[in-house]
Amino acid sequence: MPGIKLTVNGKTVEKTVEGRTLLVQLLREELGLTGTHVGCDTSQCGACLVHVNGESVKSCTMLAAAAEGAEITTIEGVSSRDGTLNVVQAAFQEHHGLQCGFCTPGMVMSITDLLRVNASPSETEVREWLEGNICRCTGYHNIVKAALSAAETLRGAQPVAAE
Amino acid sequence: MAKDFGIGASSKRREDKRFLTGTGRYTDDMNKPGQAYVHFLRSDMASGRINGIDIAAAEAAPGVIKVFTSRDFEAVGGVPCGWQVTDRHGEPMKEPKHPVLAEGFVRHVGDPIAAVVAETRAQARDAAELIEVDLEELPAVVNLRAAVSGGTAVHPEAPDNLCYDWDFPAESKDAVDEAIRNAHHVTVLELVNNRLVANPMEPRAAIGEYDAADDQHTLWTTSQNPHVIRLLMGAFVLGIPEHKLRVVAPDVGGGFGSKIYHYAEEAFVTLAAKVLNRPVKWTSDRGEAFMSDAHGRDHVCKVELAMDAEGHFLALRSTTLANMGAYLSTFAPCIPTWLHGTLLAGNYKTPLIFTNVRAVFTNTVPVDAYRGAGRPEATYLIERTVDKAAREMGIDPAELRRRNFITQFPYQTPVAVEYDSGDYNATLDKVLEGSDRAGFEARKAESASRGKLRGYGLAHYIEACGIAPSSLVGALGARAGLYEAATVRVNPTGSISVFTGSHSHGQGHETTFAQVVADMLGVPEDSIDIVHGDTNRVPFGMGTYGSRSLAVGGSAIVKSVDKIVAKAKKIAAHLLEAAESDITFENGQFSVQGTDKSLAWGEVCLAAYVPHKYPIETLEPGLEETSFYDPANFTYPSGAYACEVEVDPETGKVEVLSFTAADDFGNVVNPMIVEGQVHGGLAQGLGQALMEGCVYDENGQLITASFMDYAMPLAKDLPSFTVDNSACTPCTHNPLGVKGCGEAGAIGSPPALVNAVLDALSDYGIAHIDMPLTPSKVWAAIDAARPAAAAE
Ligand code: FES
Ligand code: FES
Numbered sequence: 001m002p003g004i005k006l007t008v009n010g011k012t013v014e015k016t017v018e019g020r021t022l023l024v025q026l027l028r029e030e031l032g033l034t035g036t037h038v039g040c041d042t043s044q045c046g047a048c049l050v051h052v053n054g055e056s057v058k059s060c061t062m063l064a065a066a067a068e069g070a071e072i073t074t075i076e077g078v079s080s081r082d083g084t085l086n087v088v089q090a091a092f093q094e095h096h097g098l099q100c101g102f103c104t105p106g107m108v109m110s111i112t113d114l115l116r117v118n119a120s121p122s123e124t125e126v127r128e129w130l131e132g133n134i135c136r137c138t139g140y141h142n143i144v145k146a147a148l149s150a151a152e153t154l155r156g157a158q159p160v161a162a163e
Numbered sequence: 164m165a166k167d168f169g170i171g172a173s174s175k176r177r178e179d180k181r182f183l184t185g186t187g188r189y190t191d192d193m194n195k196p197g198q199a200y201v202h203f204l205r206s207d208m209a210s211g212r213i214n215g216i217d218i219a220a221a222e223a224a225p226g227v228i229k230v231f232t233s234r235d236f237e238a239v240g241g242v243p244c245g246w247q248v249t250d251r252h253g254e255p256m257k258e259p260k261h262p263v264l265a266e267g268f269v270r271h272v273g274d275p276i277a278a279v280v281a282e283t284r285a286q287a288r289d290a291a292e293l294i295e296v297d298l299e300e301l302p303a304v305v306n307l308r309a310a311v312s313g314g315t316a317v318h319p320e321a322p323d324n325l326c327y328d329w330d331f332p333a334e335s336k337d338a339v340d341e342a343i344r345n346a347h348h349v350t351v352l353e354l355v356n357n358r359l360v361a362n363p364m365e366p367r368a369a370i371g372e373y374d375a376a377d378d379q380h381t382l383w384t385t386s387q388n389p390h391v392i393r394l395l396m397g398a399f400v401l402g403i404p405e406h407k408l409r410v411v412a413p414d415v416g417g418g419f420g421s422k423i424y425h426y427a428e429e430a431f432v433t434l435a436a437k438v439l440n441r442p443v444k445w446t447s448d449r450g451e452a453f454m455s456d457a458h459g460r461d462h463v464c465k466v467e468l469a470m471d472a473e474g475h476f477l478a479l480r481s482t483t484l485a486n487m488g489a490y491l492s493t494f495a496p497c498i499p500t501w502l503h504g505t506l507l508a509g510n511y512k513t514p515l516i517f518t519n520v521r522a523v524f525t526n527t528v529p530v531d532a533y534r535g536a537g538r539p540e541a542t543y544l545i546e547r548t549v550d551k552a553a554r555e556m557g558i559d560p561a562e563l564r565r566r567n568f569i570t571q572f573p574y575q576t577p578v579a580v581e582y583d584s585g586d587y588n589a590t591l592d593k594v595l596e597g598s599d600r601a602g603f604e605a606r607k608a609e610s611a612s613r614g615k616l617r618g619y620g621l622a623h624y625i626e627a628c629g630i631a632p633s634s635l636v637g638a639l640g641a642r643a644g645l646y647e648a649a650t651v652r653v654n655p656t657g658s659i660s661v662f663t664g665s666h667s668h669g670q671g672h673e674t675t676f677a678q679v680v681a682d683m684l685g686v687p688e689d690s691i692d693i694v695h696g697d698t699n700r701v702p703f704g705m706g707t708y709g710s711r712s713l714a715v716g717g718s719a720i721v722k723s724v725d726k727i728v729a730k731a732k733k734i735a736a737h738l739l740e741a742a743e744s745d746i747t748f749e750n751g752q753f754s755v756q757g758t759d760k761s762l763a764w765g766e767v768c769l770a771a772y773v774p775h776k777y778p779i780e781t782l783e784p785g786l787e788e789t790s791f792y793d794p795a796n797f798t799y800p801s802g803a804y805a806c807e808v809e810v811d812p813e814t815g816k817v818e819v820l821s822f823t824a825a826d827d828f829g830n831v832v833n834p835m836i837v838e839g840q841v842h843g844g845l846a847q848g849l850g851q852a853l854m855e856g857c858v859y860d861e862n863g864q865l866i867t868a869s870f871m872d873y874a875m876p877l878a879k880d881l882p883s884f885t886v887d888n889s890a891c892t893p894c895t896h897n898p899l900g901v902k903g904c905g906e907a908g909a910i911g912s913p914p915a916l917v918n919a920v921l922d923a924l925s926d927y928g929i930a931h932i933d934m935p936l937t938p939s940k941v942w943a944a945i946d947a948a949r950p951a952a953a954a955e
Contacts, residue, residue, distance in 0.1 A: 033185065034185070037416075041448045044875075076185040096839045098182055102187075130878040134875050135364065139908075141883050145883075
C-alpha cells in the first residue's frame with residue numbers, strides 16, 4: 001500500500017492508502033472531512049468537487065495516491081478561522097442558493113473556481129460552467145444569482161440586494 | 164414594506180451555515196464504533212427463478228462476517244404497503260408479499276438476492292462477486308398494455324397482473340358515457356406520463372445499531388418520516404415494539420417522495436445489527452439507487468372531454484393504466500386513485516367526471532409518489548386536453564379556461580373533494596401579464612425571422628395538499644392517520660424548543676417554523692430551536708410529503724403555542740393579581756388591560772419553573788404543551804403557469820426562453836423559501852417534460868441506470884424563472900391560512916411546456932408528442948408532418 005503525503009486545508013497529512021482508494025474516500029473516510037459528498041458513480045454530479053492545487057477537481061475521479069504532494073482545499077477549509085462565511089458562501093445564504101445542502105459544497109467550490117478564472121461571468125457563463133454540478137433542489141435559479149452576486153462583491157461593487 | 168422577522172419575512176435560513184461549511188450531518192457522514200458494511204447482491208434479470216444460492220466462497224472471503232439470504236429472514240414479515248384500495252367489484256387489491264431478500268424468485272432488475280456483511284465496504288463488494296446464484300431466466304412483463312393483455316404474470320396471485328381495477332365515481336359512469344355520446348364536440352387524447360426517477364442528490368443510506376444491554380435498536384436512515392418507518396418496520400416487518408426502536412433521520416439530502424417509503428435495506432441493517440451484535444452500514448451508490456429507489460409516474464391514459472358549442476365542459480372521462488412495478492411500495496396504490504381521480508375536476512366546473520384506473524404489476528422497480536404524486540398526472544391529462552380542445556374549437560386557450568373556471572367557493576367537485584378557496588382568474592391575469600402575453604406575436608415574428616418556431620403555452624393546476632383528514636383517508640383505505648404532532652417546550656429562561664413530527668430535507672423548516680413561533684410569541688427567532696427527525700426526541704409524527712409540513716405540522720405547532728399562551732396567561736394573572744380575562748399578550752408582554760401593569764415573557768416562563776408565587780392548587784408547574792392536529796380538509800393550492808419556447812425545426816431542439824408562475828399558496832410565511840420551492844419544482848417538471856425518462860428494454864433491463872443515460876436537468880438547460888405568489892386566497896380551515904408550496908412547480912410545469920412546444924409546431928398540425936420532448940422526438944414529429952404541411 002503506498003504511503004502518501006499531501007496538504008489538506010493547510011495541514012500536512014501522511015497516510016497509507018490502498019491503491020484503489022479514491023481521493024474522496026481519503027477525505028471522507030480517513031480524514032473525516034465529510035463536507036465533500038458522493039452523489040454519483042459516473043463523475044457527473046460534482047458533489048465531490050474540491051480544489052487540487054487551486055483548481056476544481058472531482059475527487060471521485062482521482063486516486064488518493066495521485067494526490068501525492070498536492071495541496072487540497074475542501075469546503076471545510078474555505079471559511080475563515082472564526083467561522084465567518086466567505087464571500088461565495090455568504091452569497092449562497094443571502095440568495096437562498098441551497099436547500100437540502102447536499103450539492104452545496106461542490107457548488108461553492110465550483111463557483112469559487114469560476115470566479116478565479118472569470119471575475120465577471122454572465123448568467124449564461126455561470127450556467128455553462130455548472131454543467132458538471134447537479135442540483136436537484138433549487139432549479140439553479142438562486143445558485144446562479146448567488147454566483148453573480150458573489151462576483152460583484154469580489155469585484156468590489158455593491159452586492160446585489162436579495163429580493 | 165417587507166417584514167424583517169416572523170410571518171411574512173424572508174428570514175435567511177439558519178440551516179445554511181452547517182451546509183455551507185461542510186458540517187451538515189447526513190447518514191453516510193456517520194460511522195459507528197465497530198461498524199461493518201453491507202453490500203447487496205442484486206438481480207441482473209427482470210424475472211427469474213432462484214434454483215440455488217452458493218455462498219460458501221463468499222463467506223470464506225477476506226473480511227466477510229456473514230452472508231445473508233432469504234433463509235435468514237424466514238421469521239420476519241414482508242415490506243408492508245400502507246394503503247389498501249378496494250376495486251370496482253368491492254374486492255381488496257392484490258397485495259403480493261414483498262420480501263426483504265428475494266424468496267425463490269426475482270421480479271425486477273435490482274431485486275436484492277443476498278447481502279454480504281464485511282469489515283470494509285470493498286470487502287463486502289468483492290465477496291458478493293463470489294456468490295453463485297443459479298438463476299433461471301423467466302419471461303418478463305414490462306410494457307403496461309402488454310401486461311394486461313394476458314400471458315405472463317409477475318405474481319401468481321395476480322394472473323392478469325392487475326393489482327386493482329378501480330372506477331371513480333362508480334355512480335357517474337352512465338351519465339358520463341351519455342354526455343360524451345351526445346356532446347357537440349369531444350376532444351380525445353391519448354398520452355403517456357413518463358416514468359421518472361426522483362434522484363435526490365443524496366443516495367439512500369442506513370445504519371443499524373443494537374444495544375444488547377437494554378435490547379434497544381437504532382436505525383439511522385435517509386427518511387422523510389422516521390416515525391412512519393418505526394411503525395412500518397417495527398410493527399410489520401421485524402416485530403420490534405416502538406419503545407425498543409429508535410429511528411433517526413438526520414440531515415437528509417432531498418427526498419421528493421422517494422424517501423417516504425420503508426425500504427428493505429432499512430429492515431436489513433436493523434436486523435443484521437442484532438444478529439451480528441455490531442453496527443451495520445449501507446450506502447447506496449447511484450447505480451443502485453436507480454434500481455432500488457421507488458420510481459414515479461408511469462401512466463398510460465386516454466382522455467375524452469365533451470363540450471357544448473361554446474366550449475363549456477360537459478363531461479370528462481379518463482382511462483388509465485398505472486404501473487405499480489414488481490411490488491407495492493408504501494403508498495403506491497393511493498397515488499393513481501385517491502391522489503389522482505379526486506383531482507380530475509382541475510380548475511373547472513366540469514359537472515360530470517368518471518375515471519377507470521387499472522394498477523398493473525410489471526417486472527420493474529416499484530413505482531410510488533414522486534413530487535406531486537398523482538396530481539401531476541391529473542393536471543397533465545386535463546391541461547393537455549384543454550389545450551387540444553381550444554385548438555379544435557378555435558377558442559383562445561386562456562379564454563376557454565376562463566369560460567370553465569370554478570369561481571364560487573367553497574366548491575364541491577363531482578370527484579369527492581371540496582375546494583375551500585381560490586381565484587383562478589387572478590392567477591391567470593397575473594401570468595398573462597408577467598409573461599407579456601400581449602407581446603408574444605412580435606416575439607414570434609422575430610424568432611421566425613431567424614428560422615425558429617416560437618410557442619407560448621399555458622397551464623393551470625390545482626392540488627390537494629396538507630394530507631389529510633384522518634377519518635377521510637381512513638375511509639379511503641389508508642392504514643394510518645395523517646395528522647401531525649408537535650411539542651413546544653418553553654425553557655425556564657424563556658428560550659423555546661419545538662419538537663415537530665414534520666421532517667425537513669431541504670424545505671427549511673428550522674427557519675420557517677421558528678418564524679411562526681416567533682411571530683406568535685413576540686420573541687426573537689434565535690431563541691427558538693426546531694427539533695425534528697428523531698423518534699426518541701419528537702413524541703410522534705407522520706412526516707413530510709404531499710406539501711403538508713406547514714399546513715399540518717405548522718398547525719400542530721400553532722395549537723401547542725396557543726396552549727402555552729393560555730397557560731402563561733393564567734400564571735401572569737396570578738402574578739399580576741388580576742383576572743385572567745383581563746390579561747392580554749402582545750409582543751412578548753403580558754399586561755393587565757387598562758393598566759400599566761405588565762410582565763415580560765421571560766418572567767412568566769421563569770415563574771412556571773420556579774413556582775414560588777404560583778397558582779399551584781389549580782395549575783401544574785412547567786410550560787410545555789403537546790398537540791396533535793388533524794386537518795379538517797385538504798388544502799388546495801392552485802396557479803397558472805406560462806412557458807415560452809423556441810424550437811429549432813432543423814434539429815428539434817427545444818429551448819425554454821422563459822417560464823412565468825403565478826401561484827396561490829394562501830398565506831406565505833417565508834417568501835424567499837417559497838420561491839425556492841417553486842424553482843425546484845419547476846426544474847423537476849421541466850426536466851420531466853424536456854429530458855427525463857426512465858427506460859426499460861423489452862426484457863426488463865434498466866437502460867437508464869446512471870446519470871449518463873438518465874438526463875438530469877442542468878443549469879444550462881433551464882432559464883431563470885419569474886415567480887409570483889401575490890394572488891393569495893388564504894386556506895379557510897387551518898390557523899395559518901397556508902396551503903403548501905412544495906409540489907406546485909412539478910405539477911403545473913409539464914403541460915405548460917408541452918403546450919408551448921405544440922403551439923410552436925401548430926403550423927405542422929402536430930396534435931401531441933409524448934414527454935420527454937427530446938430533440939429526436941420533436942424532430943421526428945416535424946419530419947413526419949412535413950409533407951402534410953408542404954402540401955397545404
Ligand atoms: S460523486 Fe464525484 S461527480 Fe458525482
Ligand atoms: S440543494 Fe439539494 S441538491 Fe442542491
